[in-house]
Amino acid sequence: MEASDQRALFDQMVLIRTFEEAILREYHADKSPAFDIGAGLIPGEMHLSAGQEPVAAGVCAHLTTDDAVTATHRPHHFAIAHGVDLDAMTAEIFGRVDGLGKGRGGHMHLFDPATHFSCSGIIAEGYPAAAGQALAFKKRGTDQVAVAVTGEGATNAGGFHEAVNLAALWKLPVVFVVEDNDWGISVPRAASTPVDSNADRAAAYGIPGVRVEDNDVEAVYDAAGEAVARARAGGGPTLLEVHTLRLWGHFEGDAQGYRPDLETVPAKDPIPAYEALLREQGALDDAAVEAAHKSAQDAVETAIAFAKASAEPDAGSVRDYVFA
Amino acid sequence: MTTMTEQPTRRLNTAKAMVEAIATEMERDDNVFVLGEDVGAYGGIFSSTTGLLDRFGPERVMDTPISETGFIGAAIGAATEGMRPIVELMFVDFFGVCMDQIYNHMAKIHFESGGNVKVPMVLMTAVGGGYSDGAQHSQCLWGTFAHLPGMKVVVPSNPADAAGLMTAAIRDDNPVVFMFHKGVMGLPWMKKNPRSIGPVPTGEHVVEIGKAATPRSGSDVTVVTLSLSVHHALDVADELAGDGVDVEVLDLRSIVPLDTEAIIESVSRTGRLVIVDEDYQSFGLSGEIAARIAEHDPSLLRAPIRRVAVPDVPIPYSRSLEYAALPTPARIKAAILEAVGR
Numbered sequence A: 001m002e003a004s005d006q007r008a009l010f011d012q013m014v015l016i017r018t019f020e021e022a023i024l025r026e027y028h029a030d031k032s033p034a035f036d037i038g039a040g041l042i043p044g045e046m047h048l049s050a051g052q053e054p055v056a057a058g059v060c061a062h063l064t065t066d067d068a069v070t071a072t073h074r075p076h077h078f079a080i081a082h083g084v085d086l087d088a089m090t091a092e093i094f095g096r097v098d099g100l101g102k103g104r105g106g107h108m109h110l111f112d113p114a115t116h117f118s119c120s121g122i123i124a125e126g127y128p129a130a131a132g133q134a135l136a137f138k139k140r141g142t143d144q145v146a147v148a149v150t151g152e153g154a155t156n157a158g159g160f161h162e163a164v165n166l167a168a169l170w171k172l173p174v175v176f177v178v179e180d181n182d183w184g185i186s187v188p189r190a191a192s193t194p195v196d197s198n199a200d201r202a203a204a205y206g207i208p209g210v211r212v213e214d215n216d217v218e219a220v221y222d223a224a225g226e227a228v229a230r231a232r233a234g235g236g237p238t239l240l241e242v243h244t245l246r247l248w249g250h251f252e253g254d255a256q257g258y259r260p261d262l263e264t265v266p267a268k269d270p271i272p273a274y275e276a277l278l279r280e281q282g283a284l285d286d287a288a289v290e291a292a293h294k295s296a297q298d299a300v301e302t303a304i305a306f307a308k309a310s311a312e313p314d315a316g317s318v319r320d321y322v323f324a
Numbered sequence B: 001m002t003t004m005t006e007q008p009t010r011r012l013n014t015a016k017a018m019v020e021a022i023a024t025e026m027e028r029d030d031n032v033f034v035l036g037e038d039v040g041a042y043g044g045i046f047s048s049t050t051g052l053l054d055r056f057g058p059e060r061v062m063d064t065p066i067s068e069t070g071f072i073g074a075a076i077g078a079a080t081e082g083m084r085p086i087v088e089l090m091f092v093d094f095f096g097v098c099m100d101q102i103y104n105h106m107a108k109i110h111f112e113s114g115g116n117v118k119v120p121m122v123l124m125t126a127v128g129g130g131y132s133d134g135a136q137h138s139q140c141l142w143g144t145f146a147h148l149p150g151m152k153v154v155v156p157s158n159p160a161d162a163a164g165l166m167t168a169a170i171r172d173d174n175p176v177v178f179m180f181h182k183g184v185m186g187l188p189w190m191k192k193n194p195r196s197i198g199p200v201p202t203g204e205h206v207v208e209i210g211k212a213a214t215p216r217s218g219s220d221v222t223v224v225t226l227s228l229s230v231h232h233a234l235d236v237a238d239e240l241a242g243d244g245v246d247v248e249v250l251d252l253r254s255i256v257p258l259d260t261e262a263i264i265e266s267v268s269r270t271g272r273l274v275i276v277d278e279d280y281q282s283f284g285l286s287g288e289i290a291a292r293i294a295e296h297d298p299s300l301l302r303a304p305i306r307r308v309a310v311p312d313v314p315i316p317y318s319r320s321l322e323y324a325a326l327p328t329p330a331r332i333k334a335a336i337l338e339a340v341g342r
């Protein structure tokens, strides 16, 4: 892999982590000492993706903003990697009028037509829609691709299987991505899924299934590259599972009492691991690392300031946007 | 007014009261078991099953995959074989992925079998907003379930009723949808609602499904409501008492069956009706109650009926908009004042 491509993956992961650390800070700042989920500048549930950056960075490296991405209730890493405007996304998370959804949607419901990005708070809801986007691309004869993301927990939802079957049947240009972070809230994968690898399930639909181990961003990049190319060339869908890591709680405020692996988890952070590898290979030096952090910091602080400066929606507009 | 019997009580929050009722029934009857997402080690996202796994083990407190159609359907099958499953749908908003099992299967089997098959199960689920959880995690939707025949729909507002209604629901031979508002559970991570902790009788405690309660008697206007809105209505009533407006508050406690008699009785004394509903306004509970009054005797009313409900808009994320949509104390107060002509 070219050093410049490696640095792009690294920069992307740093930007995502920097963003989520800032959201984490803002979310908790006004909810302490007593945690009240409805209080503060960012109220409501907050699902952060720290640890899962390799999946978004590796997959989205092959996409342009003409391609579609549907993400989950844990959407920020894919939104950022796919190029959703950081300012408007942040404003939405803060519930402000300049947000992607003018304050109506919130962190689980980010919609950006400019990049064909969407996400949903309902498990597996985005899978069928991704098939539909791909159907539209195929009917129009473009070479656009749709990428659908779920967690490994969501692979047990009916919508997942119906969508994969449809896409396989119609040979649609979709890449189905499963982020296996081992947990569906408190339920370990072994207690929800009878096969070791969701890639095995691809066989039931007659499509290729690939599992990437070890949260390895370059392995994701390679596997996603093949899947995207196959989709663009009319070869139909691929099911791509990545064994990744949920570094933090299911949502903020989750004490994770059910989790036996917490003590060892911080050491498995994929970003320092990738940094070390690239330094060893000579693809990164101090200056490049510093530049990555500095540019991420700047972009994120700008976005947070933009969000905070944007107004709360006017209560009188509550009935707006129900119909077109 | 439902008065507590002379039974001794202890103070519990609503979540604990529910769990205790479930545990007592699990001890009484081996056929009772619990299944759903995160009901085991996590104890239910809204603490509806906390401690049950430790007490009863994984055979009777079963974590499920995220497969609502599958596991709610499985509960139905177990119920038709004579078991008494309690199945949790984590947020009512998720009903869309499993509604066929609920309304076409769970709710119709008894009817379709000509009464030969019973489906004695409880489907419990969290409802309600007020903490910016957005349009897919903040709805009440009880009107939807009540609209479709064949299932009882229970919605407690306080710990004692939650326990007594849960016991009744588990013992009921019908499918019962038990909807608890997150804001009345007494959760440590939600805004504190003082009425989410209260006295719960020890020993046998059953609240009959289908009987409304009158937590506050008054002579000027009847507020018919349920769930978290009961607390808002009581707060407003206390405030208005100082201004010489005597508000009666009726807590429905269940909407299938609906205690029409209690509503008519109250309105025939006060002559004024305000309906407060955290569900969408159109084609729902508030319209149904108004219709029942009109069908019975429109002349009971000395003023037009007022409705305080969600104005047919998905629940917005932003706090300013969400509170414009929800039936807040301010909106309830304004409606009461309009009804009494002040």
Ligand SMILES: Cc1ncc(C[n+]2csc(CCOP(=O)(O)OP(=O)(O)O)c2C)c(N)n1
Binding pocket: A072, A073, A074, A121, A122, A123, A150, A151, A152, A153, A154, A155, A179, A181, A183, A184, A185, A246, A250, B037, B066, B068, B090, B094, B097
């Ligand atoms: C239909 C539906 N059922 C249940 C939920 C509640 N829920 C939200 S996230 C989640 C676990 C998801 O696990 P997984 O798919 O592995 O994704 P992860 O959170 O690990 O990223 C559950 C059960 C939901 N949002 N929608």
